[in-house]
Amino acid sequence: MAESGTRAGALVLYKIRPAVVTSVGDKIEIRFEDGKTKRVREKDISLLHPGPGVDLKALEGAEGNVEEAWELLEGEQASLEEVAELIYGEFTPASAWGVSQLLRDGLYFEGSVRNIRGRKAEAVARDRAAREQKAREAREWAEFLDRAQQGTLEEADRSRLGEVERVALGQTARSRVLSALNITESPESAHAFLLRCGYWPASYNPWPARQGANLESPDLPLPPLEEEPRRDLTRLESWAIDDEGNTDPDDAISLDGDRIWVHVADVAALVKPDSHLDLEARSRSANLYLPEGMVQMLPPAATDVLGLGLQEESVALSFGFRINDAGEVTDIEITPSRVRVQRISYEAAEARLEEAAFAPLLAITRRYRDARLARNAAQIRLPEVSVKVVEGEVLIRPLPRLASREMVTDAMLMAGEAAARFAEANGICIPYAVQPEPQEIRQPESMSESHAYRRLFKPSNAAMSPGRHFGLGLDYYARTTSPLRRYMDLVVHQQLRAFVTGGSPLEKEKVTERVAEAGAVGGIIRRAERLSNLHWKLIWLKEQERWQGEAVILALEERKAVVMIPQLALETRIRRTEDMQLDQTLELQVQEVDVPAQAVYFRRI
Incomplete structure (x- = not known):
C-alpha cells in the first residue's frame, strides 16, 4: 500500500529529483520532467504534495520569507505543509518543492520532509559565516586566475603561484592552479606559464634548481692552516x-x-x-x-x-x-x-x-x-x-x-x-x-x-x-x-x-x-x-631582432640537417634540402625561440 496521500497526480521526491505519480499498485510508477518513467518502491519516495495538477516545469522560482519563518521555527518541529505556508503563504506543489530544497540546503532547516526542524541560531550563524568565507575564497580564486591569465598579478598572488614554481622546478608533479587553467602539469608548461603571467622574469634560469643543484656556496668556518715544513x-x-x-x-x-x-x-x-x-x-x-x-x-x-x-x-x-x-x-x-x-x-x-x-x-x-x-x-x-x-x-x-x-x-x-x-x-x-x-x-x-x-x-x-x-x-x-x-x-x-x-x-x-x-x-x-x-644562448637569440648568421653542416639525416652555429657554439637541426653537403656554410635566420622547451627554430636564407 502506498504512503497515505500518495496517489496518481501527487508530487514526490525520488532521491533528489521531483516526480509525478502516474499510477499506484504493487509498485508506484513515477514520471520525471524529461518524460522518463520509473517503477519504484514506496520507501524510495517522499510525498511532497498530494496534487493534482502538478507541473514539474513550474516548480522552480517560488519566492518567500525564509528567515522570518526560520526565526519562528528555531528549535521547533513542523510539517512540510506548515513550513510551506509560513514561508510562501500557501501550500502548493511549488512551495512544497521549495521547502524540500531548503531542507536539502541545510542552512535553516534540518530533518526530513516528514519531520522538519528549525536549526539553532548559533548553528545557522556558524554555517552562514563558513559559506560566506567559502564564497569569498571562490570569488578571490576566480579573480586570481583571471589576473594570472591576463598577466596582471598583485603582490599577494605570488604566494599562490609557489606551487606552480615547484612544478616548474621539478619538485612536484601537481598544481591546482595549472589544473584549473587546463594547463599541462609539466615543468616546461609551468615555466611558460610563469613567464606569461609575470611571476618569473623573461630570462629566469630554472635549470640548476630543476636538476637539484645546490645554488648557494657553503658558509662554513675554516680551520687554521697548520705550520709545516714546505x-x-x-x-x-x-x-x-x-x-x-x-x-x-x-x-x-x-x-x-x-x-x-x-x-x-x-x-x-x-x-x-x-x-x-x-x-x-x-x-x-x-x-x-x-x-x-x-x-x-x-x-x-x-x-x-x-x-x-x-x-x-x-x-x-x-x-x-x-x-x-x-x-x-x-x-x-x-x-x-x-x-x-x-x-x-x-x-x-x-x-x-x-x-x-x-x-x-x-x-x-x-x-x-x-x-x-x-x-x-x-x-x-x-x-x-x-x-x-x-x-x-x-x-x-x-x-x-x-x-x-x-x-x-x-x-x-x-x-x-x-x-x-x-x-x-x-x-x-x-x-x-x-x-x-x-x-x-x-x-x-x-x-x-x-x-x-x-x-x-x-x-x-x-x-x-x-x-x-x-x-x-x-x-x-x-x-x-x-x-x-x-x-x-x-x-x-x-x-x-x-x-x-x-x-x-x-x-x-x-x-x-x-x-x-x-x-x-x-x-x-x-x-x-x-x-x-643553452638557456642563456636562447635568451641572447630572443633578444636579437631576427638574428642572422652562419652555420656549418655537421651531419645529414633523412629529413634534417645537423648544423653548428660557430658564433654561439650552438648545435641545432634545420630542414634538409637536396643541395646540402657536409661542411657547407649556410646563412640562417631565427624564426622562433621557445625558452621553456629549450628549442630554437631557424630558416635558411
Whole structure:
C-alpha cells in the first residue's frame, strides 16, 4: 500500500529529483520532467504534495520569507505543509518543492520532509559565516586566475603561484592552479606559464634548481692552516694562466732548467678527510659554473686563503718532473711548497710566447702533445664560447684556439700523468681517469668529421686502478690540478699528500665510497651547466631582432640537417634540402625561440 496521500497526480521526491505519480499498485510508477518513467518502491519516495495538477516545469522560482519563518521555527518541529505556508503563504506543489530544497540546503532547516526542524541560531550563524568565507575564497580564486591569465598579478598572488614554481622546478608533479587553467602539469608548461603571467622574469634560469643543484656556496668556518715544513720554491718564476676574470686560480707553472713544476693549491692541507669541509665538498662534487655566477663546493674563504697568486706567497702541492725526448714524464716528485705566483690571462701569455719566460715551456709541452697525438689522442675541433651574464646582459665570446691555452692544458695533463704514475709506483689508491678506445680511430680534419668522431666516444670515468685514457692519449692519468673546484681532484691530493708527508692514505674501500658519492652528484652539476649555457644562448637569440648568421653542416639525416652555429657554439637541426653537403656554410635566420622547451627554430636564407 502506498504512503497515505500518495496517489496518481501527487508530487514526490525520488532521491533528489521531483516526480509525478502516474499510477499506484504493487509498485508506484513515477514520471520525471524529461518524460522518463520509473517503477519504484514506496520507501524510495517522499510525498511532497498530494496534487493534482502538478507541473514539474513550474516548480522552480517560488519566492518567500525564509528567515522570518526560520526565526519562528528555531528549535521547533513542523510539517512540510506548515513550513510551506509560513514561508510562501500557501501550500502548493511549488512551495512544497521549495521547502524540500531548503531542507536539502541545510542552512535553516534540518530533518526530513516528514519531520522538519528549525536549526539553532548559533548553528545557522556558524554555517552562514563558513559559506560566506567559502564564497569569498571562490570569488578571490576566480579573480586570481583571471589576473594570472591576463598577466596582471598583485603582490599577494605570488604566494599562490609557489606551487606552480615547484612544478616548474621539478619538485612536484601537481598544481591546482595549472589544473584549473587546463594547463599541462609539466615543468616546461609551468615555466611558460610563469613567464606569461609575470611571476618569473623573461630570462629566469630554472635549470640548476630543476636538476637539484645546490645554488648557494657553503658558509662554513675554516680551520687554521697548520705550520709545516714546505719546500721553498719562491725563487722560481711561477705563472697562473687563466681566462680573463677568473676568480679561483688553483694551478700555476714554473720551469726550473729542464724541470717543469706544476703548483696546485694545497687544498688538502686545509680540508682533511671526513672533516666538515670534506663532507660538504663531497656532497657538492664540484663548483657549479653558471653564466650568471659561480657556486663553490668549498667556502669562498678557502679560495682567498689557498688561491695561487692571491697572496704574496701561496702554499701549494707541487708536482715536479721532466719530459724526455720521447715525450714521457720522468723524474717525478711531489712536495708541499711555498711559491710566488704571477697571474696572467691566456691572451697576455699568447703575446709573450717567444719570450724567455714561456718559449722553453712551450717547446716542452709541444713535445709532450706530439707524443700524445702519436698515441691517437683525439683532436676534436668544434667551436667553443664563453657565456656570461653581466649586469643582466648576456655576453657570448668565442674562445679562440690559442697556443697559450694548449700549453697550459698539456702542462696540467703532465701533472695528472705524474700524479697517476707516482700513485701507482707507491701503491697509493686514487681515482684514475680512464676512457675506453672507440670502435674506430680517426684523425678528423673538418668540423663534420670532428662531430662524427665525437659521437663514437664513450664517456671517461673514475677507476680504482690505472688504465688508458684514450681521448688524451695517456696510459696513466688522474685529475689533479683543480682541488678547489672538483672533489675528485681533492681526493687525489689528500691521498698523495698523506703519503709524501708520512701519513697514512685511505684504503681502497674508503676511496671508492667517496668517488661513488661525489660521482652521483657530478651528473647534476654537468647537466645544470650544460642546460644553463643553452638557456642563456636562447635568451641572447630572443633578444636579437631576427638574428642572422652562419652555420656549418655537421651531419645529414633523412629529413634534417645537423648544423653548428660557430658564433654561439650552438648545435641545432634545420630542414634538409637536396643541395646540402657536409661542411657547407649556410646563412640562417631565427624564426622562433621557445625558452621553456629549450628549442630554437631557424630558416635558411
